[in-house]
Amino acid sequence: MIEIQGESVPVEVRALGDGRYAVRLGDAPVREVMAEPAGLGVHLRDGSDTRAVRLAQRGELTFAHANGHTVPLRVLSPAAAQRRARTRAAAVAGGSNVVLSPMPGRVVKVLVAVGDTVEPGQGVVIVEAMKMENELRAEVKGVVKAVKCAAGDTVEGGAELVILAAP
Amino acid sequence: MFQRVLVANRGEIAVRVMRTLRDLGISPIAIHSEADAHALHVRMADKAVCVGPEASRLSYLNMDAVVDAARRTGAQAIHPGYGFLSENAEFARRVAAAGLVWIGPPPAAIDAMGDKLVARRTVAAAGVPLVPGINEPVTDGALALAVAREVGFPVMVKASAGGGGKGMRLVRDETHFAADLEAARREASGAFGNDAVYVEKFVERPHHIEIQVFCDTHGNALYIGERECSVQRRNQKVVEESPSAFINADIRRQMGEVAVAAARACGYVGAGTVEFLVGGDKRFYFLEMNTRLQVEHPVTELVYGLDLVAWQVRVAAGEALPFTQADLQPRGHAIQCRLYAEDPETFLPSPGQVAQVRWPEGPGVRVDAGIDGDSVVPMAYDPLVAKLCTWGEDRAMAIARMRRALEETVVLGLTTNLPLHLRVLSDPRFVAGDYDTGLLASGVPTRPGPDAATRDAMLIAAALARLAADEARAGQRPLADEPSGWWRDGRRLGG
Numbered sequence A: 001m002i003e004i005q006g007e008s009v010p011v012e013v014r015a016l017g018d019g020r021y022a023v024r025l026g027d028a029p030v031r032e033v034m035a036e037p038a039g040l041g042v043h044l045r046d047g048s049d050t051r052a053v054r055l056a057q058r059g060e061l062t063f064a065h066a067n068g069h070t071v072p073l074r075v076l077s078p079a080a081a082q083r084r085a086r087t088r089a090a091a092v093a094g095g096s097n098v099v100l101s102p103m104p105g106r107v108v109k110v111l112v113a114v115g116d117t118v119e120p121g122q123g124v125v126i127v128e129a130m131k132m133e134n135e136l137r138a139e140v141k142g143v144v145k146a147v148k149c150a151a152g153d154t155v156e157g158g159a160e161l162v163i164l165a166a167p
Numbered sequence B: 001m002f003q004r005v006l007v008a009n010r011g012e013i014a015v016r017v018m019r020t021l022r023d024l025g026i027s028p029i030a031i032h033s034e035a036d037a038h039a040l041h042v043r044m045a046d047k048a049v050c051v052g053p054e055a056s057r058l059s060y061l062n063m064d065a066v067v068d069a070a071r072r073t074g075a076q077a078i079h080p081g082y083g084f085l086s087e088n089a090e091f092a093r094r095v096a097a098a099g100l101v102w103i104g105p106p107p108a109a110i111d112a113m114g115d116k117l118v119a120r121r122t123v124a125a126a127g128v129p130l131v132p133g134i135n136e137p138v139t140d141g142a143l144a145l146a147v148a149r150e151v152g153f154p155v156m157v158k159a160s161a162g163g164g165g166k167g168m169r170l171v172r173d174e175t176h177f178a179a180d181l182e183a184a185r186r187e188a189s190g191a192f193g194n195d196a197v198y199v200e201k202f203v204e205r206p207h208h209i210e211i212q213v214f215c216d217t218h219g220n221a222l223y224i225g226e227r228e229c230s231v232q233r234r235n236q237k238v239v240e241e242s243p244s245a246f247i248n249a250d251i252r253r254q255m256g257e258v259a260v261a262a263a264r265a266c267g268y269v270g271a272g273t274v275e276f277l278v279g280g281d282k283r284f285y286f287l288e289m290n291t292r293l294q295v296e297h298p299v300t301e302l303v304y305g306l307d308l309v310a311w312q313v314r315v316a317a318g319e320a321l322p323f324t325q326a327d328l329q330p331r332g333h334a335i336q337c338r339l340y341a342e343d344p345e346t347f348l349p350s351p352g353q354v355a356q357v358r359w360p361e362g363p364g365v366r367v368d369a370g371i372d373g374d375s376v377v378p379m380a381y382d383p384l385v386a387k388l389c390t391w392g393e394d395r396a397m398a399i400a401r402m403r404r405a406l407e408e409t410v411v412l413g414l415t416t417n418l419p420l421h422l423r424v425l426s427d428p429r430f431v432a433g434d435y436d437t438g439l440l441a442s443g444v445p446t447r448p449g450p451d452a453a454t455r456d457a458m459l460i461a462a463a464l465a466r467l468a469a470d471e472a473r474a475g476q477r478p479l480a481d482e483p484s485g486w487w488r489d490g491r492r493l494g495g
Helices: A078-092 B011-023 B040-044 B063-073 B089-097 B107-114 B116-125 B141-151 B174-192 B249-265 B297-304 B308-316 B395-408 B418-425 B428-432 B452-473
Strands: A002-004 A007-009 A011-017 A020-025 A031-038 A041-046 A049-058 A061-066 A069-075 A098-100 A105-110 A123-129 A132-137 A142-147 A160-165 B004-007 B027-033 B047-052 B077-079 B155-163 B166-171 B197-201 B207-215 B221-233 B236-242 B270-278 B284-290 B333-340 B356-358 B365-369 B384-392 B410-412 B486-488 B491-494
Touching (some): A011 B452, A020 B452, A049 B356, A049 B410, A049 B452, A061 B452, A069 B410, A132 B174, B004 B063, B011 B308, B027 B040, B063 B077, B077 B308, B107 B116, B141 B174, B155 B174, B174 B197, B207 B308, B221 B249, B236 B297, B249 B284, B395 B418, B418 B428
Parallel strands (some): B004 B027, B027 B047
Antiparallel strands (some): A011 A020, A011 B486, A041 A049, A049 A061, A105 A123, B155 B166, B155 B197
16 A cells, blocks of 8 residues: 555555556556656656656655655555554544644743643744744644743654653 | 865855855865764865764854864865854854855954844935834843834844844734744744844835845945745745846846945955845835855856856955956846745654655756755754755746756655746746736735646556565565566456
8 A cells, every 4th residue: 555645555566577567546447557666766667658766764654756746655565554544533523632743843932831731833842944934723622731842952854752641 | 266165164165165165266164963963065075074963053053163173174164055054143253253254244244234123224314215114122021012112013023143034923903922032032943043133114015125235345235136036935935036027127226236235334255145125016115134054046157147156255365356346237037946844734844864866868958956865954943954046037937947957857855845846837827927926925826736647657667666565575576577467456466
């Protein structure tokens, strides 16, 4: 399963030898393409149509570049795809009660304390990266259950900073 | 001429300055923080000195360490680039006191123009039109609010020592004033070590047009055309061009003469920029003078056929400018796109390890990059990673080349604002040259994603890469010629 631009597409490939591969994307019929490793990516030929795709891996994301477009992809095993689907469904149902750092950065100021009631959209933490401050806001109404950072802390992208409980 | 010059900066501007130093036969010397030990600017220098840990205030802003690095490496002069210590008069004085040449304006000129409040008073005395506001730094919240009320909302709160959009906030009404004032002062303090701010009326929908000035120590003071810098986000420039599509030759001359008068008034030497707000009626107001090279200087270099950094170095070495005002005629059109390591939708920074880079090439293309495929972009510094510039015989060709250059550009591993540039370059208002500083805030057209065939190719390539990685792990050659089993969903199914 490959996630691309918010869609999940089942992908199957099989090597046929001599640089030929059988490929099936989603429900489309199996087709044959020529592929060879080309520098930092893959050079594909489908009849006379040729396309160079550059690829790079960063963590669990694969970045693909072709024809002036850069797209992040996620190549997932079936088990990983199911796990992600469950997490997503939970997040969609009512907003997250965990305020995450959207990027690596430094905590400038914590605007709430344990026990405070916060409204949706209320700023809870200010994180600075690359000289710009970003105010992180609560997505839901709630009571601050835990503050997992302090001013001056360096945090990773995706780190949990503040956890809210139902009011 | 100098034999060795220390570049007191990092990233793309350090690399750009070093290239000119080499063109002039001068050996470039780098400084770096611990986080930048393997940065591109370090790899391009003949010598490099670590001046401290990652935090700027302990390394790139550490005056004693920077001057000491110059002394120890036998540098005869220091080029500050832009940002960091470039507009710090005390640093300029320390450089001179250490017996080194400061490649920049005299400290007194930095004092007069570098402090935005002193600058306002200086040019007001010369009769240059100003935007209404206060000419005193404000540290008291109640006083700041009183000033804001007096000139009327919306107002701009700006760092007195600032530039580059840092420590700057647009405040539309009183409710957010206190919070925005505090944020501006914190940013100002962090970026410039000085939390003084001032308050001025915000002119709605203006153009931001600036004049390049250049002065030598022999009494020559010239203007080298204008740059249109109205494509901005949160007062940070994103796309710049020269000439401006908005003003004509007559207004260029008027603005140029005012800019030169301002430079002469403070005894300016070297490259400087006088920034103006230009209203819809083409009346212009002095905004500030930047006493350094600007990020967008390449568009001026491209249309005037000059290397401004080379002239900074020559003027610092005592040479006279060999051209006159009449010699300086623009030829063609140039555009610059600032490539930032930030998300084009959310504008969140995206520091980290670069996985792969390919820069555009070919006719009319210039790239000033601070990263390559081996670089790490640290979170502690500015997100500007490269400047992509194109030149064309006319504006339409410069735009066409920029679109082509942007599509050739590959930066993988980081999220960059490259897609935003493609959107700006296809906005009908931008293409027509009919836009002001409200362009980005009003929304530029979205860009269609890759077509179906391109998307399919990406999916196939990603799957093949996974197949190759799996087989490599299993001890086989990647993309092996031998037939292999079906691969699906990250697992081999046997076969």
